[in-house]
Amino acid sequence: MLEHLGQKLIAHVSIGSFSFSFDLITIIMTWVVIALLVALALFLRRSLRQDTQEKPNRVQAFLDILIDLLQKQLTSSFASERLARELFPFISALFLFVLCSNWLSIIPYMESPTKDLNVTISLALLVFVMSQVFAIRMKGGMRYLRGFVEPYAFMLPLNVVGELARPVSHAFRLFGNIFGGSILITVVSVKFAPVIVPAGLNIYYGLFSGGVQAFVFAILAVAYINVAVES
Amino acid sequence: MLQQAQTVTSQISGADIATAAKYLAAGICMGIGAIGPAIGEGLAAAHALDGMARQPEMEGALLRTMVLGQAITESTGIYSLVVAIVLLFVM
Numbered sequence: 001m002l003e004h005l006g007q008k009l010i011a012h013v014s015i016g017s018f019s020f021s022f023d024l025i026t027i028i029m030t031w032v033v034i035a036l037l038v039a040l041a042l043f044l045r046r047s048l049r050q051d052t053q054e055k056p057n058r059v060q061a062f063l064d065i066l067i068d069l070l071q072k073q074l075t076s077s078f079a080s081e082r083l084a085r086e087l088f089p090f091i092s093a094l095f096l097f098v099l100c101s102n103w104l105s106i107i108p109y110m111e112s113p114t115k116d117l118n119v120t121i122s123l124a125l126l127v128f129v130m131s132q133v134f135a136i137r138m139k140g141g142m143r144y145l146r147g148f149v150e151p152y153a154f155m156l157p158l159n160v161v162g163e164l165a166r167p168v169s170h171a172f173r174l175f176g177n178i179f180g181g182s183i184l185i186t187v188v189s190v191k192f193a194p195v196i197v198p199a200g201l202n203i204y205y206g207l208f209s210g211g212v213q214a215f216v217f218a219i220l221a222v223a224y225i226n227v228a229v230e231s
Numbered sequence: 232m233l234q235q236a237q238t239v240t241s242q243i244s245g246a247d248i249a250t251a252a253k254y255l256a257a258g259i260c261m262g263i264g265a266i267g268p269a270i271g272e273g274l275a276a277a278h279a280l281d282g283m284a285r286q287p288e289m290e291g292a293l294l295r296t297m298v299l300g301q302a303i304t305e306s307t308g309i310y311s312l313v314v315a316i317v318l319l320f321v322m
Contacts, residue, residue: 073295169306176309179316216302 026116033100033113070095077219079226083134087225090130094123095218102178102210106202112210114178117171124171127221131228138229166224170217177213181205253322257315264311271304 009024047059056064070092078084098114105112113119136144148159185205189198279297283290 172313173302173306173309176313177305180309180312183316212298212302216299219299220303 023116023118025111026113026119029104029111030101030113030119032110033097033104036100036104037096067092074218074222077222077226079230083138083225083229087130087134087222091218091222094127094221095214098123098174098217099211099214102214103206105178105182105210106206112178112182114174115182117175117179120171120175121167123174123217124167127170127224128167130221131225134225135228163228170220170224173220174213174217177209181209253318257318260311260318261315264314265308268305268308272301275300275304 011022011024013020013022044059044063047057048063071088074088074091075081075084078087101112101114101119104110105115135147139147148163149156150159181201182205185198185201188201275297279293282293
């Protein structure tokens with residue numbers, strides 16, 4: 001098992017003069033996460049009622065509490081009420097996807113898609129594009145461009161690099177945490193302690209650290225969008 | 232004795248030295264890289280505890296901000312982890 005730690009199942013596809021490489025395991029696991037989320041949504045939707053005359057059943061009450069909690073945690077960190085209303089679905093979808101990806105590794109024969117740098121970089125780029133789009137929309141094109149030469153014109157390269165460094169650190173934080181945890185679990189369970197200990201490590205790195213990192217990822221996305229919109 | 236030492240040195244190739252340097256570099260990278268985040272996270276936890284002891288009703292907000300700050304502080308440690316992983320598995 002240790003020999004396969006750095007190896008991956010790679011598919012090479014070449015279209016014309018371009019050649020692409022795909023990590024098949026990551027793609028499959030990403031689809032597993034998507035399928036899980038969609039199946040859960042379709043299953044839970046059946047027990048939701050629109051009319052409030054009846055007493056809400058258990059599933060609806062639980063979902064109400066969950067959404068309420070997410071909304072309370074996230075809305076307080078947004079800059080404005082309007083931003084919170086517009087971005088809450090995006091941020092909570094991001095949070096649920098990252099959470100499910102991180103928690104997938106505790107199921108045997110499953111791997112976290114977030115273990116792959118490509119997944120976390122694409123998620124971070126998504127947040128980056130969202131923050132730039134919202135900055136242009138909220139501030140207008142001229143004010144957005146002027147933000148780069150403030151406070152002084154010679155600060156322009158610094159501002160651009162600072163803007164570009166955000167998605168990099170955003171992606172590497174999630175990737176490093178999940179990948180480091182998975183390597184530690186594999187090394188310990190293969191080399192030192194094959195029984196009981198890996199279960200505890202999985203609970204810490206899979207459930208606890210995965211949950212915290214998913215929350216941090218969502219909160220940082222909120223913070224980056226806030227900074228881009230405000231400054 | 233001298234002859235023995237000479238045969239030993241001749242058995243060590245450049246690739247062996249490179250491998251040894253790789254492991255050594257990964258260890259040093261992780262060891263030194265963990266110092267900064269450890270101190271930073273400890274400071275964050277200490278001050279959050281101070282705040283919680285002074286104002287127990289602020290515990291929820293303090294805990295959230297502390298975990299967030301620690302996760303950001305951790306990123307330099309994570310960078311050194313990534314470098315160590317690259318040294319071990321990629322190079």
